[in-house]
């Protein structure tokens with residue numbers, strides 16, 4: 001009896017009521033007509049296009065004169081709108097720093113919804129504070145029981161000694177053998193990605209990378225104790241946050257130690273981006289095919305002159321979480337720290353240099369810091385910040401779509417708009433190729449050909465962020 005129920009549930013691909021309430025297009029054949037298409041490859045936007053989706057896949061895309069709308073298709077005239085690939089965002093979290101004290105609450109209700117509403121159809125979590133919760137949420141979304149993007153679940157953090165008091169949810173690895181065992185355990189449980197953290201030792205990182213790679217899985221890191229160059233040599237696949245976390249430029253850095261007292265930040269503030277050591281490091285990362293994940297959204301929260309959480313996103317917050325965020329921001333405004341203004345500007349410059357040198361730049365939004373990064377809204381903001389960093393809107397969109405798909409090894413299925421690819425699409429009012437802010441006007445988000453009502457999902461989480 002129980003077994004047959006489980007089998008029936010597993011076969012039930014149809015979304016449940018919790019999901020159905022947000023679906024506005026569920027026809028098996030859908031035609032989007034009169035649209036501007038930004039395909040995610042960096043190619044110029046094309047106007048007067050028709051996209052036909054069938055059974056969750058893009059069947060055809062092209063000029064209206066060349067694409068026939070099949071009989072029986074649900075046709076949506078999307079004049080004035082732009083269609084882009086669903087975003088593939090690689091430093092997301094299902095947790096949020098509610099309450100401070102280094103404790104992170106799982107946002108299993110609000111964040112999956114917000115990510116999808118914001119246009120994210122695939123995401124990688126860049127660290128996990130809730131173990132099985134992230135895996136179960138991923139599964140619930142796949143089974144149609146919850147609204148959200150497809151999730152590449154990262155296992156709980158791989159960290160070394162030195163942080164247990166600051167972030168008690170993070171395990172301290174004892175040694176390389178422990179690192180290998182932890183990777184094996186979480187891979188067996190279904191984690192498909194790993195994240196090394198600030199105090200990991202080179203020996204543990206080496207063991208973790210070996211075990212993950214043996215299983216065809218990737219390892220990223222928010223590093224400090226291990227330099228970027230050391231991590232690249234050990235075979236790491238990706239470096240989170242980019243260069244402002246690189247401890248490579250700290251003089252007299254001791255192996256396996258995260259330099260204390262803001263030494264890394266000071267070394268980056270003093271750094272000349274055009275100097276030989278910087279160019280050499282970038283060349284080394286490109287040569288070893290190490291990706292960089294841009295997370296400008298969390299960095300800008302430390303800069304008083306940057307805009308804060310937009311009004312709509314403030315409404316999404318639990319009143320207590322909002323008060324706490326606003327108090328911290330007010331403190332920041334009273335005594336602005338110019339360090340982060342310099343770091344943000346330098347990080348932007350270095351990310352552009354890395355991409356120009358042929359590096360794979362990907363993007364994520366990291367909803368941590370002091371709570372000023374709100375999922376969904378943040379993903380749209382990330383695109384604006386890449387443009388602020390010097391990328392064209394088309395390049396920024398490529399970073400947030402095709403580049404992410406490439407990193408995940410899924411570019412044959414997702415990340416751009418082309419016949420045969422999965423129908424993961426964002427429909428926005430306006431033209432982000434000339435005005436990147438238009439990404440904020442998401443109307444519909446298609447995931448595997450099913451169209452979700454973005455504003456309705458956003459409305460469903462009012463007052464929830466910080467609570468659950």
Ligand SMILES: [Zn+2]
Pocket residue numbers: 091093126127366367368
């Ligand atoms: Zn993070």
